Amino acid sequence: xxxEDRLALLNYKIDRTYAHITVKPDICETCPDxxxxxxxxxxxxxxxxxxxxxxxxxxxxxxxxVVACAHGSVSWTNSKGAHGVKYKYG
Amino acid sequence: MSEFDAIVVGGGPAGSSAxxxxxxxxxxxxxxxxxxxxxxxxxxxxxxxxxxxxxxIPDWQKTAPVERYVKAKGVxxxxxxxxxxxxxxxxxxxxxxxxxxxxxxxxxQWLVKKAKDMGAMVASGITVDRVAFDKGKAIGVEQDGDLxxxxxxxxxxxxxxxxxxxxxxxxxxxxxxxAIGVKEVIKLSEKTxxxxxxxxxxxxxxxxxVLGFLPDQVxxxxxxxxxxxxxxxxxxxxxxxxxxxxxxxSFDIIEQFLEHPAIAPLVDGxxxxxxxxxxxxxxxxxxxxxxxxxxxxxAGDAAGFSFSNGLVLQGMNYAIASGIAAADTLIEAKxxxxxxxxxxxxxxxxxxxxxxxxxxxxxxGIDEVTWGKLPHRAIxxxxxxxxxxxxxxxxxxKKHLYQLMTEALGESGIRxxxxxxxxxxxxxxx
Numbered sequence: 001x002x003x004e005d006r007l008a009l010l011n012y013k014i015d016r017t018y019a020h021i022t023v024k025p026d027i028c029e030t031c032p033d034x035x036x037x038x039x040x041x042x043x044x045x046x047x048x049x050x051x052x053x054x055x056x057x058x059x060x061x062x063x064x065x066v067v068a069c070a071h072g073s074v075s076w077t078n079s080k081g082a083h084g085v086k087y088k089y090g
Numbered sequence: 091m092s093e094f095d096a097i098v099v100g101g102g103p104a105g106s107s108a109x110x111x112x113x114x115x116x117x118x119x120x121x122x123x124x125x126x127x128x129x130x131x132x133x134x135x136x137x138x139x140x141x142x143x144x145x146x147i148p149d150w151q152k153t154a155p156v157e158r159y160v161k162a163k164g165v166x167x168x169x170x171x172x173x174x175x176x177x178x179x180x181x182x183x184x185x186x187x188x189x190x191x192x193x194x195x196x197x198x199q200w201l202v203k204k205a206k207d208m209g210a211m212v213a214s215g216i217t218v219d220r221v222a223f224d225k226g227k228a229i230g231v232e233q234d235g236d237l238x239x240x241x242x243x244x245x246x247x248x249x250x251x252x253x254x255x256x257x258x259x260x261x262x263x264x265x266x267x268x269a270i271g272v273k274e275v276i277k278l279s280e281k282t283x284x285x286x287x288x289x290x291x292x293x294x295x296x297x298x299x300v301l302g303f304l305p306d307q308v309x310x311x312x313x314x315x316x317x318x319x320x321x322x323x324x325x326x327x328x329x330x331x332x333x334x335x336x337x338x339x340s341f342d343i344i345e346q347f348l349e350h351p352a353i354a355p356l357v358d359g360x361x362x363x364x365x366x367x368x369x370x371x372x373x374x375x376x377x378x379x380x381x382x383x384x385x386x387x388x389a390g391d392a393a394g395f396s397f398s399n400g401l402v403l404q405g406m407n408y409a410i411a412s413g414i415a416a417a418d419t420l421i422e423a424k425x426x427x428x429x430x431x432x433x434x435x436x437x438x439x440x441x442x443x444x445x446x447x448x449x450x451x452x453x454x455g456i457d458e459v460t461w462g463k464l465p466h467r468a469i470x471x472x473x474x475x476x477x478x479x480x481x482x483x484x485x486x487x488k489k490h491l492y493q494l495m496t497e498a499l500g501e502s503g504i505r506x507x508x509x510x511x512x513x514x515x516x517x518x519x520x
Contacts (some may be wrong), residue, residue: 001345001362003341003365006274006341006362006365007365009362009363009364009365010364010365033333033336035332035333035336037339038332038335038336038337038338038339038340039270039329039332039333039340040340041270041272041340041341041367042341042367043339043341060365060366060367060368061131061250062133062250062270062271062367062368062369063249063250063263063268063368063369064268064270064329064340064367064369066262066263067262067263067264067265067267067268067329067369068329068333070333076250076252077252077256078124078217078218078252078253079124079131079217080124080217080234081215081217082124082125082126082214082215084131085130085131086125086130086131087129087130087131087132087133087194087195087364087366088130088195088363088364089193089194089195089196089275089320089322089363089364089366090129090130090131090132090133090134090193090194090195090196090198090364090366
Protein backbone atom coordinates (compact mmCIF):
# COMPACT_ATOMS: atom_id res chain seq x y z
CA UNK A 1 0.00 0.00 0.00
CA UNK A 2 1.38 3.38 -0.97
CA UNK A 3 2.29 5.71 1.84
CA GLU A 4 0.00 8.40 0.47
CA ASP A 5 -2.95 5.99 0.79
CA ARG A 6 -1.93 5.02 4.29
CA LEU A 7 -1.71 8.68 5.34
CA ALA A 8 -5.09 9.38 3.73
CA LEU A 9 -6.65 7.09 6.36
CA LEU A 10 -5.71 9.48 9.14
CA ASN A 11 -7.75 12.23 10.72
CA TYR A 12 -6.08 15.57 11.22
CA LYS A 13 -7.21 18.84 12.64
CA ILE A 14 -4.81 21.04 10.73
CA ASP A 15 -3.55 24.18 12.38
CA ARG A 16 -3.40 26.82 9.64
CA THR A 17 -1.92 29.45 11.89
CA TYR A 18 0.86 27.58 13.66
CA ALA A 19 3.47 25.17 12.31
CA HIS A 20 4.64 23.00 15.20
CA ILE A 21 7.78 22.07 13.26
CA THR A 22 9.95 24.51 11.37
CA VAL A 23 13.15 24.04 9.37
CA LYS A 24 15.93 26.44 8.51
CA PRO A 25 16.22 26.42 4.70
CA ASP A 26 19.79 27.72 4.67
CA ILE A 27 20.95 24.71 6.69
CA CYS A 28 18.95 22.26 4.54
CA GLU A 29 20.43 23.73 1.38
CA THR A 30 23.94 22.60 2.27
CA CYS A 31 22.90 19.38 4.02
CA PRO A 32 25.02 16.44 2.87
CA ASP A 33 22.64 13.61 3.80
CA UNK A 34 19.01 14.76 3.95
CA UNK A 35 18.39 11.92 6.37
CA UNK A 36 15.04 13.51 7.25
CA UNK A 37 13.70 12.41 3.85
CA UNK A 38 14.48 8.77 4.68
CA UNK A 39 13.60 8.71 8.37
CA UNK A 40 10.31 10.64 8.51
CA UNK A 41 7.58 7.97 8.42
CA UNK A 42 5.05 10.45 7.01
CA UNK A 43 7.20 11.75 4.15
CA UNK A 44 6.90 15.32 5.34
CA UNK A 45 10.39 15.94 4.01
CA UNK A 46 10.97 15.52 0.29
CA UNK A 47 13.56 16.68 -2.19
CA UNK A 48 12.19 18.58 -5.17
CA UNK A 49 14.88 19.36 -7.75
CA UNK A 50 17.49 18.81 -5.06
CA UNK A 51 15.82 21.32 -2.76
CA UNK A 52 14.28 20.30 0.55
CA UNK A 53 10.55 20.72 0.75
CA UNK A 54 8.87 20.43 4.15
CA UNK A 55 5.18 20.27 4.94
CA UNK A 56 3.90 19.81 8.48
CA UNK A 57 0.31 18.99 7.57
CA UNK A 58 0.91 15.23 7.24
CA UNK A 59 3.00 15.04 10.40
CA UNK A 60 2.05 12.17 12.73
CA UNK A 61 3.98 13.79 15.59
CA UNK A 62 6.35 10.87 16.08
CA UNK A 63 9.32 13.11 16.89
CA UNK A 64 11.75 11.30 14.60
CA UNK A 65 12.91 14.28 12.52
CA VAL A 66 14.28 16.35 15.35
CA VAL A 67 16.56 13.45 16.31
CA ALA A 68 17.27 12.52 12.70
CA CYS A 69 18.47 15.98 11.73
CA ALA A 70 22.08 16.14 12.88
CA HIS A 71 22.53 19.66 11.56
CA GLY A 72 20.24 21.63 13.84
CA SER A 73 17.74 22.61 11.19
CA VAL A 74 14.61 21.13 12.74
CA SER A 75 12.75 22.88 15.56
CA TRP A 76 10.06 20.74 17.11
CA THR A 77 7.29 21.91 19.42
CA ASN A 78 4.17 20.12 20.55
CA SER A 79 1.07 20.85 18.51
CA LYS A 80 -1.29 23.28 20.19
CA GLY A 81 -5.03 23.52 20.74
CA ALA A 82 -5.60 19.80 20.07
CA HIS A 83 -4.49 20.31 16.48
CA GLY A 84 -2.62 17.72 14.49
CA VAL A 85 -3.09 13.99 14.15
CA LYS A 86 -5.99 12.21 15.84
CA TYR A 87 -5.65 8.46 16.08
CA LYS A 88 -8.65 6.17 16.42
CA TYR A 89 -6.65 3.09 17.45
CA GLY A 90 -3.17 4.26 18.45
CA MET B 91 -0.37 28.89 48.02
CA SER B 92 -0.44 26.80 44.83
CA GLU B 93 -3.56 26.17 42.81
CA PHE B 94 -2.85 22.43 42.79
CA ASP B 95 -1.01 19.90 44.89
CA ALA B 96 0.27 18.41 41.65
CA ILE B 97 0.16 19.05 37.93
CA VAL B 98 0.68 15.93 35.84
CA VAL B 99 1.79 16.60 32.27
CA GLY B 100 0.65 13.86 29.91
CA GLY B 101 -2.38 11.58 29.90
CA GLY B 102 -0.72 8.29 29.06
CA PRO B 103 -0.36 5.31 31.39
CA ALA B 104 2.28 7.03 33.55
CA GLY B 105 0.41 10.31 33.94
CA SER B 106 -3.02 8.78 34.47
CA SER B 107 -1.67 6.32 37.04
CA ALA B 108 0.00 9.14 38.95
CA UNK B 109 -3.18 11.24 38.79
CA UNK B 110 -5.37 8.33 39.93
CA UNK B 111 -3.10 7.57 42.86
CA UNK B 112 -2.93 11.21 43.95
CA UNK B 113 -6.63 11.91 43.49
CA UNK B 114 -7.72 8.83 45.37
CA UNK B 115 -5.46 9.88 48.24
CA UNK B 116 -7.44 13.14 48.37
CA UNK B 117 -4.93 15.39 46.60
CA UNK B 118 -5.87 18.21 44.33
CA UNK B 119 -4.40 17.18 40.99
CA UNK B 120 -4.57 18.62 37.47
CA UNK B 121 -3.90 16.24 34.60
CA UNK B 122 -2.97 18.14 31.42
CA UNK B 123 -3.07 16.38 28.08
CA UNK B 124 -2.35 18.00 24.71
CA UNK B 125 -4.64 15.69 22.74
CA UNK B 126 -8.40 15.92 22.69
CA UNK B 127 -9.83 13.41 23.23
CA UNK B 128 -7.07 12.11 25.50
CA UNK B 129 -5.25 9.15 23.97
CA UNK B 130 -5.73 10.31 20.40
CA UNK B 131 -2.04 11.11 19.92
CA UNK B 132 -0.71 8.04 21.70
CA UNK B 133 0.77 5.03 19.98
CA UNK B 134 2.47 1.88 21.13
CA UNK B 135 3.11 -1.56 19.73
CA UNK B 136 0.39 -2.87 21.82
CA UNK B 137 1.08 -5.29 24.68
CA UNK B 138 0.62 -4.09 28.22
CA UNK B 139 2.65 -6.49 30.34
CA UNK B 140 2.24 -7.07 34.03
CA UNK B 141 -0.38 -6.17 36.56
CA UNK B 142 0.82 -2.75 37.76
CA UNK B 143 -2.56 -1.15 37.05
CA UNK B 144 -4.09 -3.23 39.82
CA UNK B 145 -2.71 -0.76 42.38
CA UNK B 146 -4.94 2.00 41.01
CA ILE B 147 -7.76 0.02 39.35
CA PRO B 148 -8.14 -3.31 41.16
CA ASP B 149 -10.55 -4.78 38.60
CA TRP B 150 -8.82 -3.43 35.48
CA GLN B 151 -8.39 -6.84 33.85
CA LYS B 152 -12.17 -7.15 33.72
CA THR B 153 -13.12 -3.54 33.01
CA ALA B 154 -10.36 -1.95 30.91
CA PRO B 155 -10.72 -1.84 27.12
CA VAL B 156 -8.17 -4.58 26.46
CA GLU B 157 -8.34 -6.53 23.22
CA ARG B 158 -7.02 -9.98 24.12
CA TYR B 159 -4.58 -11.54 26.56
CA VAL B 160 -1.29 -13.14 25.57
CA LYS B 161 -1.82 -16.87 25.18
CA ALA B 162 1.13 -17.40 22.89
CA LYS B 163 4.40 -15.49 22.60
CA GLY B 164 6.48 -15.97 19.49
CA VAL B 165 10.01 -14.95 18.57
CA UNK B 166 11.20 -15.35 15.00
CA UNK B 167 14.25 -14.69 12.86
CA UNK B 168 13.24 -13.71 9.34
CA UNK B 169 15.50 -14.22 6.33
CA UNK B 170 14.40 -13.48 2.77
CA UNK B 171 12.71 -16.90 2.49
CA UNK B 172 12.25 -18.16 6.01
CA UNK B 173 10.96 -17.59 9.49
CA UNK B 174 12.91 -19.60 12.05
CA UNK B 175 10.92 -19.19 15.21
CA UNK B 176 10.13 -20.32 18.66
CA UNK B 177 6.70 -20.16 20.23
CA UNK B 178 5.68 -20.33 23.85
CA UNK B 179 1.98 -21.20 23.83
CA UNK B 180 0.89 -22.18 27.27
CA UNK B 181 -2.12 -22.68 29.48
CA UNK B 182 0.05 -21.12 32.19
CA UNK B 183 -0.98 -17.83 30.58
CA UNK B 184 -4.65 -18.60 31.34
CA UNK B 185 -4.08 -18.47 35.08
CA UNK B 186 -1.52 -15.69 34.97
CA UNK B 187 -2.58 -13.17 32.37
CA UNK B 188 0.86 -11.71 31.92
CA UNK B 189 0.17 -9.49 28.94
CA UNK B 190 -2.79 -7.78 27.31
CA UNK B 191 -3.08 -6.40 23.79
CA UNK B 192 -4.26 -2.81 23.92
CA UNK B 193 -4.99 0.02 21.51
CA UNK B 194 -3.80 3.20 23.11
CA UNK B 195 -6.38 5.65 21.81
CA UNK B 196 -9.00 3.55 23.60
CA UNK B 197 -7.03 2.53 26.67
CA UNK B 198 -5.60 5.95 27.44
CA GLN B 199 -8.94 7.69 27.08
CA TRP B 200 -10.37 5.19 29.54
CA LEU B 201 -7.50 5.72 31.99
CA VAL B 202 -7.94 9.49 31.88
CA LYS B 203 -11.66 9.06 32.52
CA LYS B 204 -10.84 6.86 35.50
CA ALA B 205 -8.53 9.56 36.85
CA LYS B 206 -11.36 12.06 36.46
CA ASP B 207 -13.81 9.73 38.22
CA MET B 208 -11.36 9.46 41.10
CA GLY B 209 -11.29 13.23 41.47
CA ALA B 210 -8.53 14.51 39.23
CA MET B 211 -9.22 17.64 37.21
CA VAL B 212 -8.56 16.93 33.55
CA ALA B 213 -7.58 19.57 30.98
CA SER B 214 -7.39 17.99 27.53
CA GLY B 215 -6.44 19.79 24.35
CA ILE B 216 -4.04 21.91 26.42
CA THR B 217 -0.34 22.03 25.52
CA VAL B 218 2.13 22.78 28.28
CA ASP B 219 5.13 24.79 27.07
CA ARG B 220 7.51 24.35 29.97
CA VAL B 221 7.91 23.88 33.67
CA ALA B 222 7.97 27.18 35.53
CA PHE B 223 10.74 27.68 38.05
CA ASP B 224 11.22 30.21 40.80
CA LYS B 225 14.51 30.29 42.73
CA GLY B 226 15.35 26.80 41.53
CA LYS B 227 12.03 25.28 42.53
CA ALA B 228 9.40 24.09 40.06
CA ILE B 229 6.29 26.13 40.85
CA GLY B 230 3.97 24.94 38.11
CA VAL B 231 3.70 24.97 34.34
CA GLU B 232 3.53 27.64 31.67
CA GLN B 233 0.84 27.29 29.04
CA ASP B 234 0.47 29.88 26.33
CA GLY B 235 1.85 32.61 28.55
CA ASP B 236 -0.22 31.63 31.57
CA LEU B 237 1.20 30.19 34.75
CA UNK B 238 -0.65 27.39 36.52
CA UNK B 239 0.85 26.76 39.92
CA UNK B 240 1.36 23.54 41.85
CA UNK B 241 3.48 22.21 44.68
CA UNK B 242 4.85 19.56 42.37
CA UNK B 243 4.99 18.84 38.63
CA UNK B 244 5.06 15.26 37.36
CA UNK B 245 6.28 15.08 33.77
CA UNK B 246 4.81 12.05 32.04
CA UNK B 247 4.78 13.29 28.49
CA UNK B 248 6.00 10.21 26.71
CA UNK B 249 8.74 9.27 24.29
CA UNK B 250 9.19 12.74 22.84
CA UNK B 251 9.60 14.75 26.06
CA UNK B 252 9.53 18.28 24.69
CA UNK B 253 8.56 19.91 27.98
CA UNK B 254 11.41 18.22 29.86
CA UNK B 255 13.89 19.14 27.11
CA UNK B 256 12.67 22.71 26.72
CA UNK B 257 12.76 23.15 30.51
CA UNK B 258 16.36 21.96 30.62
CA UNK B 259 15.46 18.84 32.58
CA UNK B 260 16.53 16.39 29.93
CA UNK B 261 19.13 16.52 27.19
CA UNK B 262 17.89 16.53 23.60
CA UNK B 263 17.48 12.99 22.30
CA UNK B 264 20.06 11.32 20.06
CA UNK B 265 20.43 8.11 18.03
CA UNK B 266 21.18 6.12 21.17
CA UNK B 267 17.96 7.17 22.90
CA UNK B 268 15.36 6.24 20.38
CA ALA B 269 14.27 3.97 17.58
CA ILE B 270 11.55 4.72 15.04
CA GLY B 271 8.32 2.80 15.54
CA VAL B 272 6.00 2.46 12.55
CA LYS B 273 2.74 0.56 12.77
CA GLU B 274 -0.43 -0.40 10.95
CA VAL B 275 -3.71 -1.59 12.42
CA ILE B 276 -5.13 -4.13 10.00
CA LYS B 277 -8.75 -5.22 10.17
CA LEU B 278 -9.67 -8.86 9.60
CA SER B 279 -12.51 -10.35 11.63
CA GLU B 280 -12.57 -12.01 15.00
CA LYS B 281 -13.06 -15.39 13.35
CA THR B 282 -10.20 -14.90 10.90
CA UNK B 283 -7.83 -13.74 13.64
CA UNK B 284 -8.74 -16.82 15.69
CA UNK B 285 -8.24 -19.19 12.78
CA UNK B 286 -4.96 -17.75 11.54
CA UNK B 287 -3.32 -17.58 14.93
CA UNK B 288 -4.90 -20.69 16.42
CA UNK B 289 -6.77 -18.82 19.14
CA UNK B 290 -10.09 -19.00 20.97
CA UNK B 291 -12.16 -16.36 22.71
CA UNK B 292 -9.95 -13.79 24.40
CA UNK B 293 -6.69 -15.56 23.62
CA UNK B 294 -4.06 -13.59 21.73
CA UNK B 295 -0.73 -14.00 19.99
CA UNK B 296 2.23 -11.65 20.45
CA UNK B 297 5.09 -12.14 18.02
CA UNK B 298 8.40 -10.34 17.73
CA UNK B 299 10.75 -10.78 14.82
CA VAL B 300 14.29 -9.92 13.80
CA LEU B 301 14.17 -8.62 10.22
CA GLY B 302 17.33 -10.27 8.91
CA PHE B 303 16.44 -9.65 5.25
CA LEU B 304 16.67 -5.85 5.18
CA PRO B 305 19.06 -4.06 2.84
CA ASP B 306 22.64 -3.28 3.83
CA GLN B 307 23.10 -1.74 7.24
CA VAL B 308 19.40 -1.33 8.01
CA UNK B 309 18.37 -3.05 11.24
CA UNK B 310 14.85 -3.37 12.54
CA UNK B 311 12.59 -5.60 14.56
CA UNK B 312 9.02 -6.45 13.65
CA UNK B 313 5.97 -7.14 15.79
CA UNK B 314 2.60 -8.70 15.27
CA UNK B 315 -0.04 -8.52 17.99
CA UNK B 316 -3.57 -9.81 17.67
CA UNK B 317 -6.37 -7.54 18.82
CA UNK B 318 -10.01 -8.62 18.95
CA UNK B 319 -10.70 -8.19 15.25
CA UNK B 320 -7.61 -6.35 14.09
CA UNK B 321 -3.88 -6.94 14.06
CA UNK B 322 -1.30 -4.43 15.21
CA UNK B 323 1.71 -4.96 12.98
CA UNK B 324 4.78 -2.84 12.87
CA UNK B 325 8.50 -2.32 12.94
CA UNK B 326 10.99 -0.70 15.27
CA UNK B 327 13.87 0.71 13.25
CA UNK B 328 17.30 1.57 14.59
CA UNK B 329 17.87 5.28 13.97
CA UNK B 330 21.64 4.78 13.98
CA UNK B 331 21.62 2.04 11.34
CA UNK B 332 19.05 3.74 9.12
CA UNK B 333 21.29 6.80 9.20
CA UNK B 334 24.34 4.75 8.21
CA UNK B 335 22.39 3.35 5.28
CA UNK B 336 20.89 6.74 4.31
CA UNK B 337 18.94 5.47 1.31
CA UNK B 338 16.12 3.34 2.77
CA UNK B 339 12.79 4.92 3.68
CA SER B 340 11.39 4.15 7.13
CA PHE B 341 7.88 3.83 5.69
CA ASP B 342 9.01 1.14 3.23
CA ILE B 343 10.41 -1.14 5.93
CA ILE B 344 6.99 -1.89 7.43
CA GLU B 345 5.73 -2.87 3.96
CA GLN B 346 8.70 -5.21 3.50
CA PHE B 347 7.83 -6.82 6.82
CA LEU B 348 4.16 -7.22 5.89
CA GLU B 349 5.10 -8.66 2.49
CA HIS B 350 7.47 -11.25 3.95
CA PRO B 351 6.38 -14.78 2.90
CA ALA B 352 5.87 -15.83 6.53
CA ILE B 353 3.93 -12.70 7.51
CA ALA B 354 1.86 -11.89 4.41
CA PRO B 355 -0.57 -14.83 4.80
CA LEU B 356 -1.34 -13.72 8.35
CA VAL B 357 -2.53 -10.27 7.28
CA ASP B 358 -3.78 -11.26 3.81
CA GLY B 359 -7.09 -9.68 2.81
CA UNK B 360 -7.10 -7.36 5.79
CA UNK B 361 -7.90 -3.70 5.34
CA UNK B 362 -5.49 -1.18 6.76
CA UNK B 363 -7.46 0.90 9.24
CA UNK B 364 -4.72 3.10 10.54
CA UNK B 365 -1.09 4.00 9.92
CA UNK B 366 0.89 5.44 12.80
CA UNK B 367 4.40 6.17 13.97
CA UNK B 368 6.10 7.08 17.19
CA UNK B 369 9.56 7.14 18.60
CA UNK B 370 10.46 4.28 20.93
CA UNK B 371 12.66 5.01 23.92
CA UNK B 372 15.53 2.62 24.25
CA UNK B 373 18.52 4.42 25.63
CA UNK B 374 18.76 2.22 28.70
CA UNK B 375 20.04 3.30 32.10
CA UNK B 376 22.87 5.42 30.72
CA UNK B 377 20.39 7.78 29.10
CA UNK B 378 17.95 8.06 32.00
CA UNK B 379 17.92 11.74 33.04
CA UNK B 380 17.96 13.11 36.56
CA UNK B 381 14.60 11.80 37.72
CA UNK B 382 13.60 14.45 40.22
CA UNK B 383 14.50 17.87 41.47
CA UNK B 384 13.04 20.53 43.69
CA UNK B 385 9.34 20.33 42.85
CA UNK B 386 9.34 17.94 39.93
CA UNK B 387 9.63 14.27 38.95
CA UNK B 388 9.84 12.58 35.54
CA ALA B 389 8.02 9.30 34.86
CA GLY B 390 7.43 6.79 32.08
CA ASP B 391 8.92 7.12 28.60
CA ALA B 392 9.84 10.74 29.32
CA ALA B 393 12.36 9.34 31.78
CA GLY B 394 13.52 6.70 29.31
CA PHE B 395 11.77 3.87 31.15
CA SER B 396 11.39 1.14 28.60
CA PHE B 397 12.90 -2.25 28.18
CA SER B 398 13.90 -4.33 25.22
CA ASN B 399 16.17 -7.34 25.11
CA GLY B 400 15.20 -8.38 21.62
CA LEU B 401 12.75 -10.98 22.96
CA VAL B 402 10.35 -8.67 24.75
CA LEU B 403 9.55 -5.02 24.30
CA GLN B 404 7.98 -3.29 27.28
CA GLY B 405 7.19 0.25 28.30
CA MET B 406 3.65 0.70 29.56
CA ASN B 407 4.27 -1.36 32.70
CA TYR B 408 7.33 0.77 33.54
CA ALA B 409 5.23 3.86 32.88
CA ILE B 410 2.47 2.79 35.27
CA ALA B 411 4.88 1.64 37.97
CA SER B 412 6.88 4.87 37.80
CA GLY B 413 3.75 7.04 37.74
CA ILE B 414 2.52 5.36 40.90
CA ALA B 415 5.97 5.65 42.51
CA ALA B 416 6.02 9.39 41.76
CA ALA B 417 2.55 9.82 43.26
CA ASP B 418 3.45 7.84 46.38
CA THR B 419 6.60 9.90 46.82
CA LEU B 420 4.58 13.11 46.66
CA ILE B 421 1.95 11.77 49.06
CA GLU B 422 4.67 10.94 51.54
CA ALA B 423 6.40 14.31 51.08
CA LYS B 424 3.13 16.10 51.74
CA UNK B 425 2.62 14.13 54.93
CA UNK B 426 6.12 15.06 56.07
CA UNK B 427 7.98 18.33 55.64
CA UNK B 428 6.55 19.19 52.24
CA UNK B 429 7.89 19.14 48.72
CA UNK B 430 11.63 19.64 48.34
CA UNK B 431 14.44 18.06 46.37
CA UNK B 432 15.24 16.04 49.46
CA UNK B 433 11.73 14.74 50.01
CA UNK B 434 11.33 13.81 46.32
CA UNK B 435 14.57 11.81 46.41
CA UNK B 436 12.34 9.01 47.68
CA UNK B 437 11.12 8.65 44.08
CA UNK B 438 14.47 7.35 42.87
CA UNK B 439 14.69 5.06 45.88
CA UNK B 440 11.24 3.61 45.18
CA UNK B 441 12.25 2.94 41.58
CA UNK B 442 15.52 1.36 42.68
CA UNK B 443 13.57 -0.96 44.96
CA UNK B 444 11.20 -1.91 42.13
CA UNK B 445 11.80 -3.67 38.85
CA UNK B 446 11.85 -0.34 37.00
CA UNK B 447 15.42 0.71 37.76
CA UNK B 448 16.55 -2.79 38.72
CA UNK B 449 15.83 -3.97 35.17
CA UNK B 450 17.49 -0.97 33.60
CA UNK B 451 20.63 -1.42 35.71
CA UNK B 452 20.73 -5.20 35.29
CA UNK B 453 20.43 -4.87 31.54
CA UNK B 454 22.95 -2.06 31.11
CA GLY B 455 24.41 -2.12 27.61
CA ILE B 456 21.71 -4.42 26.27
CA ASP B 457 21.32 -2.20 23.18
CA GLU B 458 24.86 -3.15 22.14
CA VAL B 459 23.82 -6.77 21.74
CA THR B 460 20.24 -6.39 20.51
CA TRP B 461 21.40 -4.27 17.59
CA GLY B 462 24.32 -5.37 15.41
CA LYS B 463 25.34 -7.81 12.71
CA LEU B 464 25.21 -10.88 14.95
CA PRO B 465 21.50 -10.89 15.85
CA HIS B 466 20.36 -9.13 12.68
CA ARG B 467 22.29 -11.02 10.01
CA ALA B 468 24.56 -13.79 11.28
CA ILE B 469 22.08 -15.62 13.52
CA UNK B 470 19.16 -15.56 11.05
CA UNK B 471 21.39 -16.79 8.22
CA UNK B 472 23.06 -19.44 10.36
CA UNK B 473 19.74 -20.72 11.66
CA UNK B 474 18.39 -20.93 8.13
CA UNK B 475 21.45 -22.91 7.03
CA UNK B 476 20.96 -25.41 9.86
CA UNK B 477 17.22 -25.79 9.21
CA UNK B 478 17.82 -26.28 5.49
CA UNK B 479 20.37 -28.99 6.27
CA UNK B 480 18.03 -30.71 8.68
CA UNK B 481 14.70 -30.48 6.90
CA UNK B 482 15.12 -29.89 3.19
CA UNK B 483 15.68 -33.38 1.85
CA UNK B 484 17.96 -33.36 -1.17
CA UNK B 485 18.71 -37.05 -1.66
CA UNK B 486 22.29 -36.64 -0.46
CA UNK B 487 24.01 -38.12 2.61
CA LYS B 488 22.86 -36.40 5.79
CA LYS B 489 25.12 -34.24 7.90
CA HIS B 490 25.43 -34.22 11.66
CA LEU B 491 23.96 -31.25 13.49
CA TYR B 492 27.44 -30.29 14.69
CA GLN B 493 28.72 -30.18 11.12
CA LEU B 494 25.77 -28.02 10.04
CA MET B 495 26.39 -25.64 12.92
CA THR B 496 30.08 -25.31 12.04
CA GLU B 497 29.19 -24.62 8.41
CA ALA B 498 26.53 -22.15 9.50
CA LEU B 499 29.07 -20.23 11.52
CA GLY B 500 31.36 -20.19 8.51
CA GLU B 501 28.57 -18.83 6.33
CA SER B 502 27.41 -16.26 8.82
CA GLY B 503 30.01 -13.78 7.65
CA ILE B 504 31.41 -13.40 11.14
CA ARG B 505 34.66 -15.05 12.27
CA UNK B 506 34.03 -18.08 14.47
CA UNK B 507 36.02 -16.64 17.35
CA UNK B 508 34.09 -13.36 17.13
CA UNK B 509 30.77 -15.17 16.90
CA UNK B 510 31.54 -17.19 20.02
CA UNK B 511 32.64 -14.12 21.96
CA UNK B 512 29.75 -12.01 20.71
CA UNK B 513 27.30 -14.84 21.34
CA UNK B 514 28.56 -15.24 24.88
CA UNK B 515 28.28 -11.50 25.50
CA UNK B 516 24.78 -11.53 24.09
CA UNK B 517 23.62 -14.41 26.27
CA UNK B 518 25.13 -12.81 29.37
CA UNK B 519 23.46 -9.48 28.74
CA UNK B 520 20.08 -10.83 27.70
